[in-house]
Amino acid sequence: MKDNQHYSVIIVGGGPAGLATALTLAARGIPYALVEAQATPVQKPGEAIPPNARPLLRQLGLEKLMLAKEHHQYYGNKSCWGSEMLVQEEFMKMLHQHGYLLDRKHFEAQLRALAKRGEGTFYEAYRCRRLSRKGDGFVVTINNGETTQTLSADYLVDATGRKASLCRHLGIATNELDQQFALTLQMQLSTPVAQQIYIEATKKGWWYAAPMGKQSLSLMFFTLKELLPPKLSQVDFLKTQLNASPLMTELTKAAAFDQAAIKLMPAGTSRLDQPYGHRWLAVGDAAYAYDPISSYGITSGLASGYYGAHALAATIHGDQEALSVYHYLMENAFQAYLQKLHVHYGQEKRWTAEPYWQNRLDRKNRESRVAQEEQTK
Ligand SMILES: Cc1cc2nc3c(=O)[nH]c(=O)nc-3n(C[C@H](O)[C@H](O)[C@H](O)COP(=O)(O)OP(=O)(O)OC[C@H]3O[C@@H](n4cnc5c(N)ncnc54)[C@H](O)[C@@H]3O)c2cc1C
Incomplete structure (x- = not known):
């Protein structure tokens, strides 16, 4: 790997979102580099992919990875929420019949192996240390503990997870909606x-x-x-x-x-002030992080990588609107999630005076006020 290499796109972060971005850019023939700090995947929390995410897995060509013995199918939810009654939800009667419980380390190893088969360059075990704008693009300094390299790119993708490190560096604030x-x-x-x-x-x-x-x-x-x-x-x-x-x-x-x-x-909800800007975009948790009650984080990471990379490819080919369409799709999905989240937490009324549940109610009222203010602007 030579120093001072130039790429069309540099993706920083090799979790589900960064890897889905890399796989999609490869399919679109866009030269990219992927920079991931960990030499091999580490254990991350969260393993559930719900049944309705299966069409996305198929769209990405990833459902076959679920056949590995490390992953398991799951067939329902059993919950005690809102009353002492146990509620059993069976997926077999539904359209997609089962979801998947992932071995996260193995899943990310599988995605890495797919990404390595493509044309992109994978800087594994390299952490992004510095970022600056140069002309109409970016210069990124990466280091693996021994070697420091400088890379440049026309476009940058922040896939660094909840920390959204690159966006923070670019001065884009993350709104923590929940503690x-x-x-x-x-x-x-x-x-x-x-x-x-x-x-x-x-x-x-x-x-x-x-x-x-x-x-x-x-x-x-x-x-x-x-x-x-x-x-x-x-x-x-x-x-x-x-x-x-x-x-x-x-x-x-x-x-x-x-x-x-x-x-x-x-493990709360957060979102960037804006998930794209001049020659950059954010995907996965870096852009929108979801409350795990939704089991939506991995799916959203994969989906935002897929749609974000298509939007980036269209932008590179001269489409001026593609990134704002990406923003529109992601924001709409996020607003729909917030609505469902409030309905779900609102169903639990046994302890509304307790700080945790009081906080759920306060959040709902606060967010409704902000949404109304934004509509009247
Ligand atoms: C407690 C908990 C439970 C959850 N349960 C579920 C669940 O059941 N189902 C579900 O779908 N989701 C769940 N989630 C959410 C899910 O884990 C995340 O949404 C998902 O990991 C997001 O993927 P990502 O690629 O955006 O970020 P990440 O998976 O966080 O990947 C970011 C990557 O960027 C790398 N990186 C960061 N900084 C740098 C840098 N400077 N240079 C180079 N590399 C860098 C990191 O090493 C990391 O690999 C849960 C989350 C939590 C906290």
Whole structure:
């Protein structure tokens, strides 16, 4: 890999969004470089791809990757939300019949392998350290701990995830619409559980559990940052939440929590002030990050990479409107998501005086006010 290489497009970030962008640019014959900080994929939270995302997987030519033994099909949701009653949703009666529970590391390794087959250049284990505008394009400095290289490009794609590092550097603000955080862990089970997703609301937030194969469970508790205990009390906090949750207690059968395995991460809704500008665009979580209750993050990452790359290819071929059409599509999807999110949280009325659920209501009122103000501008 030579220094001072020039590309049509540089994509920074090799998660689902950056990799979908790379695969689509390759299909459109646009020369690109993809820069990803991690040498090999790392474990990321979130594994559910809902059934209605299957047409997108097929459109991207990715559904065949789901046949790998590391991934699993899932057939429904079991939830306790809004009342003590358990609600079972079966996908088999629906159009797309099942979703997928991904092994995220393996999925990203599969996407990387596909991207490496294309014509683009993959700077794996290189972190983007500096970014500046030069003429009508960009200069990017990347480093892998030993070597520093300078690359230039006519167009730039920010696929760096929630941090939206490149956009921040370009002075584009991220609006954090929510201070929700997740405590996540993997748990070994003594008996297999049915292949479905389990959701349960509690006074302080909500649980999510997804089986990963026969005897492993991906478990997450979502709450507000201000309600989180200090690190050393996380196990006690989770046990208390579990004891207040009959569905999760039944599922986990008092399996042990391992403090070292617990990870804390932001998991609220956020969006950039603008997801594109002169010769750049943002895709995936960098542009719009979704509350995991929607199971929409990976799908949106793949979709925004796909549609964003097509818009970029059209722009490169002289279409002046393509990026604003991309913005319109993404923004409409985001507004539809916000509506559904409010309806969903609004169904839980048992603890409306509790800070977590009060915060859901306040958010809804705040966002409706902002939307009304924007309409009257
Ligand atoms: C707790 C939790 C649960 C979730 N559950 C689900 C779920 O069930 N279903 C679902 O669909 N979604 C879920 N999500 C969301 C989903 O994980 C994300 O939406 C998805 O990973 C976004 O993909 P991305 O490519 O935009 O970003 P990421 O996957 O974050 O990828 C960004 C990449 O950029 C690289 N990078 C960052 N900075 C640099 C730099 N300076 N230089 C080079 N590389 C850089 C990183 O190494 C990383 O690989 C969940 C999220 C959380 C937090």
